[in-house]
Amino acid sequence: MMDRIRAEFPILNQTVHGKPLVYLDNAATTQKPNAVIQTLKTYYERDNSNIHRGVHQLSERATRAFEAARGKVRAFLNAAADREVIFTRGTTESINLVAQSFARPRLKAGDEILITGMEHHSNIVPWQMVCEQTGAKLRVARLTDDGRVDLADFRAKLGSRTRLAAFTQVSNALGTVNPVGEMIALSRAAGAATLIDGAQAVAHAKVDVRAMDCDFYAFSSHKIYGPTGVGVLYGRERLLEAMPPYQGGGDMILSVTFEKTTYAELPHKFEAGTPNIAGVIGLGAALDFVSGIGLDAIARHESALLKNATARLAAIPGLKILGPSLGQADAHEPKAAVISFTLEGIHPHDIGTIVDREGVAIRTGHHCAQPVMERFGVPATARASFAIYNSTSDIDRLAAAILITQEVFRG
Amino acid sequence: MASGMDSGAADGLRDLYQSVIIDHSKRPRNFKSLAAATHTGVGHNPLCGDRVTLYLTVENGRVKDVAFEGSGCAISTASASLMTEFLKSKTLGEVEALFQKFHDLITSPPDAPAPDVPELGKLQVLAGVREFAARVKCASLPWHTLRAAIQGGEVTAKTE
Numbered sequence: 001m002m003d004r005i006r007a008e009f010p011i012l013n014q015t016v017h018g019k020p021l022v023y024l025d026n027a028a029t030t031q032k033p034n035a036v037i038q039t040l041k042t043y044y045e046r047d048n049s050n051i052h053r054g055v056h057q058l059s060e061r062a063t064r065a066f067e068a069a070r071g072k073v074r075a076f077l078n079a080a081a082d083r084e085v086i087f088t089r090g091t092t093e094s095i096n097l098v099a100q101s102f103a104r105p106r107l108k109a110g111d112e113i114l115i116t117g118m119e120h121h122s123n124i125v126p127w128q129m130v131c132e133q134t135g136a137k138l139r140v141a142r143l144t145d146d147g148r149v150d151l152a153d154f155r156a157k158l159g160s161r162t163r164l165a166a167f168t169q170v171s172n173a174l175g176t177v178n179p180v181g182e183m184i185a186l187s188r189a190a191g192a193a194t195l196i197d198g199a200q201a202v203a204h205a206k207v208d209v210r211a212m213d214c215d216f217y218a219f220s221s222h223k224i225y226g227p228t229g230v231g232v233l234y235g236r237e238r239l240l241e242a243m244p245p246y247q248g249g250g251d252m253i254l255s256v257t258f259e260k261t262t263y264a265e266l267p268h269k270f271e272a273g274t275p276n277i278a279g280v281i282g283l284g285a286a287l288d289f290v291s292g293i294g295l296d297a298i299a300r301h302e303s304a305l306l307k308n309a310t311a312r313l314a315a316i317p318g319l320k321i322l323g324p325s326l327g328q329a330d331a332h333e334p335k336a337a338v339i340s341f342t343l344e345g346i347h348p349h350d351i352g353t354i355v356d357r358e359g360v361a362i363r364t365g366h367h368c369a370q371p372v373m374e375r376f377g378v379p380a381t382a383r384a385s386f387a388i389y390n391s392t393s394d395i396d397r398l399a400a401a402i403l404i405t406q407e408v409f410r411g
Numbered sequence: 412m413a414s415g416m417d418s419g420a421a422d423g424l425r426d427l428y429q430s431v432i433i434d435h436s437k438r439p440r441n442f443k444s445l446a447a448a449t450h451t452g453v454g455h456n457p458l459c460g461d462r463v464t465l466y467l468t469v470e471n472g473r474v475k476d477v478a479f480e481g482s483g484c485a486i487s488t489a490s491a492s493l494m495t496e497f498l499k500s501k502t503l504g505e506v507e508a509l510f511q512k513f514h515d516l517i518t519s520p521p522d523a524p525a526p527d528v529p530e531l532g533k534l535q536v537l538a539g540v541r542e543f544a545a546r547v548k549c550a551s552l553p554w555h556t557l558r559a560a561i562q563g564g565e566v567t568a569k570t571e
């Protein structure tokens with residue numbers, strides 16, 4: 001099955017610096033299958049038109065395909081209604097929308113927003129901005145030494161002033177899978193609304209926003225084999241209804257006069273301007289692709305890769321893996337297929353440059369999670385992250401490239 | 412398909428990580444603070460987290476002593492170490508001219524042979540970064556920090 005899936009990704013069939021490409025930077029962005037690429041091509045060749053406006057044939061087709069994609073997202077997240085699915089530019093915009101339209105009008109000086117120490121900058125900075133605007137206070141739940149949220153600290157920092165708890169489902173820098181169900185229940189019990197950053201989660205395990213019982217859920221298309229420039233915000237209808245629009249413009253209004261403008265119904269109230277129509281339709285194709293393989297099968301495949309890669313890399317002298325270790329007896333799966341590591345005496349950027357010359361693409365740096373780096377006392381890490389098209393031979397190539405890196409530095 | 416680049420790729424890597432560079436990255440020279448420094452500069456590359464603090468003692472327009480501290484990749488550490496060795500006893504005018512020459516060298520086109528710049532002496536080993544666009548800023552960070560130190564006070568150096 002693996003060969004068949006891999007063959008669906010034309011970009012993987014190339015050499016880099018003379019070596020067959022091994023792409024292990026999937027936490028940054030995933031590659032796109034033929035189904036997505038063809039959908040974009042067909043859309044522009046046949047259906048391209050603006051949506052929700054024209055009465056002509058092309059506009060009707062484009063509108064139908066765009067709204068069909070919304071239905072696919074609803075089903076994918078198990079949301080209650082299409083109205084609860086807002087298309088944005090990405091996870092970052094989804095979070096900013098909640099920060100400005102939900103949090104900002106509600107928060108007063110002294111109120112609190114609770115996040116965790118493992119958040120991506122996009123789940124930190126929007127809240128800092130709201131805190132500056134409202135006088136609210138940002139609180140941060142600590143991380144344990146093995147890179148998990150310290151739940152006792154999370155619980156202790158949830159108080160009567162906590163209006164919102166925002167946290168990631170899966171850490172991009174460490175791979176930690178958070179017990180979001182438990183964290184949401186704790187937050188709700190404390191009277192706080194919840195936003196889950198699902199950017200690193202959606203491509204790797206089933207998400208059910210109703211079972212989770214979160215208020216908001218954000219993710220990006222490009223991390224689940226879809227086009228860049230498209231994101232999703234799921235929001236509970238009752239909350240979205242009560243929120244003011246995020247941006248003003250076309251497509252988000254019922255009527256406009258210079259005296260008074262009436263806003264459109266959900267979800268259009270939050271979708272001002274012409275959206276990334278092709279991208280949204282492409283996301284629909286990506287979700288079909290993922291559903292066709294099945295998230296259970298994807299999770300099994302990636303879990304096997306993670307175990308294999310962890311064993312291989314941990315055996316390399318001087319290599320240290322950050323984050324939770326595998327095989328810990330726990331109620332929930334502790335880790336996604338992300339390995340953040342350091343090599344003794346070699347800076348991650350030098351690792352990245354040398355393994356790239358071996359045809360292996362990994363991420364090096366702070367992964368837009370500087371507080372995580374600080375927590376573990378490193379300026380940066382090297383990160384290998386896996387997807388459905390990766391194989392054990394990719395892990396062999398990574399391990400070999402790391403050994404070459406060490407050889408270069410033996411000098 | 413970019414096949415047939417194999418040996419070129421390996422050569423590029425050897426050009427970048429020459430033994431002089433590995434040596435200076437592992438055993439940086441003048442890696443300390445200078446209590447008597449007349450000039451200090453702080454360089455920071457927010458993209459990769461590299462940090463360098465540069466200390467200069469200038470007397471009568473001439474570099475009497477120079478040292479650095481910080482943390483960074485092999486390229487930025489070696490570049491800082493080689494730079495500090497090279498600058499001692501140079502006048503500030505000469506330092507500025509070297510900055511320009513060094514900058515020109517590491518940003519010269521990667522598809523042509525590296526220009527020969529004898530005035531840069533041993534610093535020429537860093538010419539290998541030309542082939543690695545993402546790493547040019549690593550080699551130049553100490554130099555931008557040097558300039559920031561000379562031009563006044565503690566500032567965060569910009570990089571390419």
